[in-house]
Structures are given as C-alpha cells and as structure tokens.
Amino acid sequence: xxxxxxxxxxxxxxxxxxxxxxxxxxxxxxxxxxxxxxxxxxxxxxxxxxxxxxxxxxxxxxxxxxxxxxxxxxxxxxxxxxxxxxxxxxxxxxxxxxxxxxxxxxxxxxxxxxxxxxxxxxxxxxxxxxxxxxxxxxxxxxxxxxxxxxxxxxxxxxxxxxxxxxxxxxxxxxxxxxxxxxxxxxxxxxxxxxxxxxxxxxxxxxxxxxxxxxxxxxxxxxxxxxxxxxxxxxxxxxxxxxxxxxxxxxxxxxxxxxxxxxxxxxxxxxxxxxxxxxxxxxxxxxxxxxxxxxxxxxxxxxxxxxxxxxxxxxxxxxxxxxxxxxxxxxxxxxxxxxxxxxxxxxxxxxxxxxxxxxxxxxxxxxxxxxxxxxxxxxxxxxxxxxxxxxxxx
Amino acid sequence: xxxxxxxxxxxxxxxxxxxxxxxxxxxxxxxxxxxxxxxxxxxxxxxxxxxxxxxxxxxxxxxxxxxxxxxxxxxxxxxxxxxxxxxxxxxxxxxxxxxxxxxxxxxxxxxxxxxxxxxxxxxxxxxxxxxxxxxxxxxxxxxxxxxxxxxxxxxxxxxxxxxxxxxxxxxxxxxxxxxxxxxxxxxxxxxxxxxxxxxxxxxxxxxxxxxxxxxxxxxxxxxxxxxxxxxxxxxxxxxxxxxxxxxxxxxxxxxxxx
Ligand SMILES: Cc1ncc(COP(=O)(O)O)c(C=O)c1O
Numbered sequence: 090x091x092x093x094x095x096x097x098x099x100x101x102x103x104x105x106x107x108x109x110x111x112x113x114x115x116x117x118x119x120x121x122x123x124x125x126x127x128x129x130x131x132x133x134x135x136x137x138x139x140x141x142x143x144x145x146x147x148x149x150x151x152x153x154x155x156x157x158x159x160x161x162x163x164x165x166x167x168x169x170x171x172x173x174x175x176x177x178x179x180x181x182x183x184x185x186x187x188x189x190x191x192x193x194x195x196x197x198x199x200x201x202x203x204x205x206x207x208x209x210x211x212x213x214x215x216x217x218x219x220x221x222x223x224x225x226x227x228x229x230x231x232x233x234x235x236x237x238x239x240x241x242x243x244x245x246x247x248x249x250x251x252x253x254x255x256x257x258x259x260x261x262x263x264x265x266x267x268x269x270x271x272x273x274x275x276x277x278x279x280x281x282x283x284x285x286x287x288x289x290x291x292x293x294x295x296x297x298x299x300x301x302x303x304x305x306x307x308x309x310x311x312x313x314x315x316x317x318x319x320x321x322x323x324x325x326x327x328x329x330x331x332x333x334x335x336x337x338x339x340x341x342x343x344x345x346x347x348x349x350x351x352x353x354x355x356x357x358x359x360x361x362x363x364x365x366x367x368x369x370x371x372x373x374x375x376x377x378x379x380x381x382x383x384x385x386x387x388x389x390x391x392x393x394x395x396x397x398x399x400x401x402x403x404x405x406x407x408x409x410x411x412x413x414x415x416x417x418x419x420x421x422x423x424x425x426x427x428x429x430x431x432x433x434x435x436x437x438x439x440x441x442x443x444x445x446x447x448x449x450x451x452x453x454x455x456x457x458x459x460x461x462x463x464x465x466x467x468x469x470x471x472x473x474x475x476x477x478x479x480x481x482x
Numbered sequence: 483x484x485x486x487x488x489x490x491x492x493x494x495x496x497x498x499x500x501x502x503x504x505x506x507x508x509x510x511x512x513x514x515x516x517x518x519x520x521x522x523x524x525x526x527x528x529x530x531x532x533x534x535x536x537x538x539x540x541x542x543x544x545x546x547x548x549x550x551x552x553x554x555x556x557x558x559x560x561x562x563x564x565x566x567x568x569x570x571x572x573x574x575x576x577x578x579x580x581x582x583x584x585x586x587x588x589x590x591x592x593x594x595x596x597x598x599x600x601x602x603x604x605x606x607x608x609x610x611x612x613x614x615x616x617x618x619x620x621x622x623x624x625x626x627x628x629x630x631x632x633x634x635x636x637x638x639x640x641x642x643x644x645x646x647x648x649x650x651x652x653x654x655x656x657x658x659x660x661x662x663x664x665x666x667x668x669x670x671x672x673x674x675x676x677x678x679x680x681x682x683x684x685x686x687x688x689x690x691x692x693x694x695x696x697x698x699x700x701x702x703x704x705x706x707x708x709x710x711x712x713x714x715x716x717x718x719x720x721x722x723x724x725x726x727x728x729x730x731x732x733x734x735x736x737x738x739x740x
Contacts (some may be wrong), residue, residue: 097612107581109538109607110632111656113641252544253534265537272636272659370582370608371535383556384586385534 092337098286103403106285150306162455176467178209184295189276202257203395204236206280211245226256254388281325282402285373296331318461326402328466344414349391360389361418392421395442419448440467485574497709499526503546505555518730531579540663593625603628663714676706
C-alpha cells in the first residue's frame with residue numbers, strides 16, 4: 090500500500106500543518122530544506138558514521154528461542170534497547186541535530202514523556218556542544234526520575250510542564266510555546282512522528298534505519314527479507330514507524346501496532362487512541378485524538394509515560410483507517426506481566442513502553458512456520474521504580 | 483454590511499478591540515462583559531472559545547481557558563448565550579478559537595450559528611492560510627464571516643502580501659515573536675516592524691495585538707496602526723472579584739484615559 094506523504098503533508102486524510110502563523114517561518118524553513126539537507130552525501134556519511142560509532146548500530150536481530158517456543162512462532166527481537174542511551178529515540182535526535190546545525194540553529198528544545206527522548210536530545214546536544222532545554226510534564230518528572238537526572242548530568246535544563254495533565258501532551262504544548270517565543274535561533278527536536286508536516290515524515294525517515302536493518306539481517310538469517318509480522322508499541326509512533334517503514338508496501342507483512350489501554354479501555358483511564366479517539370487536530374496535525382464531544386483534548390492514562398499521549402502520529406491514523414496495520418491495546422497489568430516474562434525468559438528487562446508490544450503476543454495467533462519481529466524499542470533501566478512499585482515479580 | 487467592514491469605514495484610527503474568554507471568570511459573565519465593553523467605548527469585541535490546549539497563548543489566557551472549561555463553557559453553550567446578543571450589543575463581534583473544538587462542532591454548523599446570532603468575524607490561529615483557502619473560504623463567505631489572519635515580525639513581505647489578498651476586515655498584527663501576554667511594552671525594534679508594515683500600504687487596515695496592556699502601549703500601537711487588541715491585561719483586570727461592569731469600565735477608562 091502507498092504510505093507516502095503528499096506535498097501538503099497528508100497521509101490520506103491525516104496530517105497537514107495546523108500551526109499558528111508565528112511558527113510558519115520555522116516550519117516552512119524545515120519543509121523547504123530538510124529533504125535537500127538529508128539527501129546530501131556529506132550529511133548521510135556523518136549520520137551513518139554517528140549511528141555506527143556513537144549509537145552502536147546496527148543493533149542485533151536476536152532470535153528469542155524460549156519465547157518462540159512459548160508462542161508458537163519464530164520470534165525475532167530488534168534490539169533497539171542496545172542503542173546508546175537505551176532506546177530508539179537517539180536515531181532521530183542524531184538526524185535532527187545534524188539538520189539543526191545545517192540550518193544554523195544554536196539552541197535546541199525538546200519535549201519528553203518517558204525521558205528517553207529528552208535523554209537522547211541532551212546527549213546529542215552534549216556531543217555537539219549546543220544549549221539544550223527539555224520540557225517534561227511534572228508528573229512524568231516524578232515517575233521517570235533517573236532520566237531527569239541523566240538529562241541534567243548531560244548539561245540540559247529540564248523544565249517542568251505544570252499545565253493540564255502534566256504529562257507528554259503538556260510538555261509538547263510548552264515546547265511549542267517556547268518555540269513561538271524564540272523562533273529564529275532555536276530548533277525544536279520533536280521526539281515522535283507527530284507535529285506539523287514535515288516532522289512526522291522526517292522523524293520516520295530517521296527511524297527507518299530500523300526496518301532497513303531488519304531486512305538485511307533477516308535475509309542473512311532466514312534467506313528472505315520479509316517476516317510475517319512486525320510488531321511495535323505506539324505512543325506517538327516513532328519506533329513503530331521506523332520498524333514499519335520499509336515494509337509499508339510489502340503487503341504480505343502484517344504490521345501490528347500496540348497501544349496502551351491503561352486500566353482498561355472502558356475505565357476512562359486509557360491511552361488507546363485508535364479505540365477511543367476521533368479525528369481531530371492536535372500539535373499541528375490532523376489525526377486521531379482522544380477528546381470530549383466538545384473537542385477538548387482528554388487526559389490519557391498509562392503506567393508508561395512514553396505511551397501516555399492522547400494522539401498518534403498521522404501516519405498511524407492512516408494505517409488504522411486503511412486497515413494496513415492491525416491495532417491492539419494492552420492494559421498496564423498485561424504489559425507489566427509481559428515485561429517480567431521477557432526478563433525471566435530471555436534475560437532482557439524492557440522499557441514499559443516496549444513491554445506493551447510483547448503483551449500483544451497473547452492476543453495474537455500464529456502458525457508455527459511464521460516469523461514475527463518485535464521492535465524492542467528500549468530497555469527498562471529507567472523504569473526500575475515502576476517495576477518495584479508494581480512489585481509482582 | 484458586515485459590522486467590521488462598516489466600523490472601519492466610519493473610523494480609521496484609535497480602534498480598541500478587547501479580547502476575553504467566554505464564560506470567564508464566571509460562566510454567565512459573557513454577555514454582561516460584552517455590554518460593559520460596549521458601554522465603555524470599546525470598538526470591537528473578541529470572544530475566546532475556551533480550549534484545553536491553546537498553544538499560542540501564555541499563562542494568563544491559558545488559565546482563563548481552563549477556568550472557563552471548569553465552569554462548564556462549551557461552544558454549544560456559548561452560542562446559547564449569544565443567541566439574543568444582538569438585542570443588546572451592536573459592536574462587531576469576533577470569535578477566536580482553535581480548530582479542534584470547531585471541527586467537532588462542525589465547521590458548517592459553526593458558520594451557520596455565527597450568522598444566526600450575528601457574529602462578524604473569526605480568528606482561528608491554528609488554521610493556516612492554505613487550509614483556509616482550500617477548505618473553508620467559500621463557507622465563511624457564504625455566511626458573511628470575515629476570517630482575520632495574523633502576521634508576525636517573522637512573516638516575509640511576500641507572505642504578508644498573500645495574507646493581505648486573502649484577508650477581509652483587518653489584519654491582526656502580532657507585535658513580537660511571542661505567545662499572548664508574555665512580553666509587555668513596545669520596543670524600538672517593534673516600532674521598526676510596525677513602520678515596515680505601514681510602508682507596505684496594505685489594502686487592509688491593521689490592528690496590533692500581543693503586549694498591549696496600558697495607555698502607553700495602546701497609544702504607541704495607535705501611532706503605527708489603526709488600533710490595537712488587548713487580551714491578557716484585560717483578563718487579569720476582570721479576574722478579581724467584583725461587579726463585571728465596574729471592572730470593565732475601570733479598565734477601559736484607564737486604557738483610554740477618558
Ligand atoms: C522505549 C520507548 N519505546 C516507545 C516509546 C514511545 O514512543 P514512540 O511511539 O514514538 O516510539 C518511548 C517513548 O518515550 C520509549 O521510551
């Protein structure tokens with residue numbers, strides 16, 4: 090299926106650039122320049138070099154034998170948890186910092202939920218010697234404390250977003266407001282495939298290294314590039330977009346997106362956007378959005394700060410709308426159990442975001458000869474406190 | 483004729499447009515605030531439709547939006563409040579709001595309601611010109627609604643010309659790179675920008691907004707444009723307890739010194 094973005098930034102009915110006029114010059118500057126900059130040979134060489142030597146790519150594609158046996162499918166794990174800083178987020182921040190330099194921007198801002206994108210941004214800013222401000226919801230600062238301190242150690246300033254639900258949505262609002270107030274010298278590194286065009290496509294392209302590597306690695310191991318399933322969790326949807334990217338047009342590959350159902354989709358405490366959302370406009374794009382009948386954005390809930398977002402990237406709204414991807418949602422409890430299961434059976438403690446992708450295995454059914462790849466988007470070091478508080482292990 | 487258009491035909495200078503959030507500070511303050519503004523000598527009224535995520539707004543208007551929503555304000559209820567407004571208010575009325583609540587209400591239904599109750603124009607900061615021209619212009623025109631666009635110090639001359647072409651009524655000139663209510667006063671840099679725009683001889687008049695908070699800044703704005711828009715400063719002034727009409731009159735009198 091065609092999942093290309095059109096000239097105005099739409100994937101089917103979703104996308105666009107719904108931004109106040111104050112941000113128009115910034116977005117226009119990005120839109121006009123990002124393709125040329127990222128297509129430039131010197132850019133590509135530097136990007137690839139940093140992904141290799143600094144991030145540690147390619148990340149392994151690992152056959153999880155014990156889980157394979159349990160779920161009756163040949164299950165491979167794409168080990169984004171082994172990226173420097175512990176998650177896929179750094180693929181995007183490396184790309185965007187190189188872009189910001191070429192646009193002549195001396196200051197960087199970013200939003201963060203779980204703190205992984207904040208840490209990945211603080212890291213590339215330290216690497217390049219650039220000033221860095223990270224907005225983080227006050228609630229998320231509490232539940233992801235180790236990442237707050239990591240950002241500070243790396244030299245970033247962390248600012249608490251105190252408005253609304255004090256989570257990722259509000260951190261994004263504050264980052265956008267900051268950008269409105271500092272339009273000329275600052276680049277905003279958005280952390281997922283959300284925001285106004287061209288961000289969703291740009292971030293997806295930086296993350297597409299994940300599926301490019303999957304294809305090569307699977308070919309080496311199985312003699313074919315395509316698995317039957319690619320499974321990933323979706324907050325904004327960047328790790329999923331990266332894992333799906335080179336499979337969009339391979340219609341035999343089933344794309345599986347897993348959202349956070351919090352305490353359950355009928356409890357009012359969920360973040361499963363495709364189940365609970367309707368088309369709307371948030372943070373610069375038309376997408377599926379959790380909202381009241383009056384169009385007020387509702388406060389999502391998930392135990393996982395990185396999935397605690399009321400929207401999804403417009404590309405995922407499109408994948409959902411067209412049926413190209415299948416969406417599952419799993420509760421806090423199911424995700425936590427899956428996290429423990431992965432720890433016990435494969436020796437990998439995943440980020441709680443990632444644990445959601447594993448929990449979907451229980452809802453799926455497989456043929457024994459099939460191959461599935463789960464994008465293991467991050468490791469669980471940042472979540473130790475949440476695991477401990479949950480306590481059932 | 484549209485009330486905004488006829489206002490600018492009657493009066494070209496020193497126009498005062500006051501913004502406030504619907505249903506703030508109390509749910510039922512909307513209409514009394516409008517009447518008090520008219521009685522105080524204000525020229526245009528801009529009513530904010532409260533929204534959970536107003537990204538172009540600073541803390542003052544954010545808080546007023548939050549409070550209004552907590553009070554139970556919604557677009558549907560606002561139209562109920564405004565249903566009889568033309569019996570008591572003759573000033574031009576502009577609705578300002580973000581796209582999402584309006585999309586949920588239904589853009590067509592919104593335009594119909596605006597026409598029915600006598601709204602003259604709309605400001606939708608997160609509806610870009612491209613989307614407006616390709617999706618909404620027709621509809622707005624059919625319902626006699628003027629769409630007011632923003633320009634900022636960063637807007638290129640070329641784009642300002644495009645916006646001028648697409649605009650009717652007036653252009654909302656954002657005084658600095660800023661969210662609402664964050665910066666106050668007018669600097670010499672800003673005056674340069676105002677002059678640059680004045681020299682462009684646009685077909686539409688301009689009103690200057692953001693950072694207009696008192697007599698001095700209002701005067702400065704009026705030197706360079708047809709008038710000014712006051713938002714955050716007014717919201718602060720009506721936040722305190724007290725009689726709506728007294729609060730509004732005191733604020734406007736101080737601003738106009740009359
Ligand atoms: C490990 C990990 N996975 C997934 C996510 C969710 O983001 P996205 O949906 O953009 O991949 C996060 C966000 O913080 C994360 O840290």
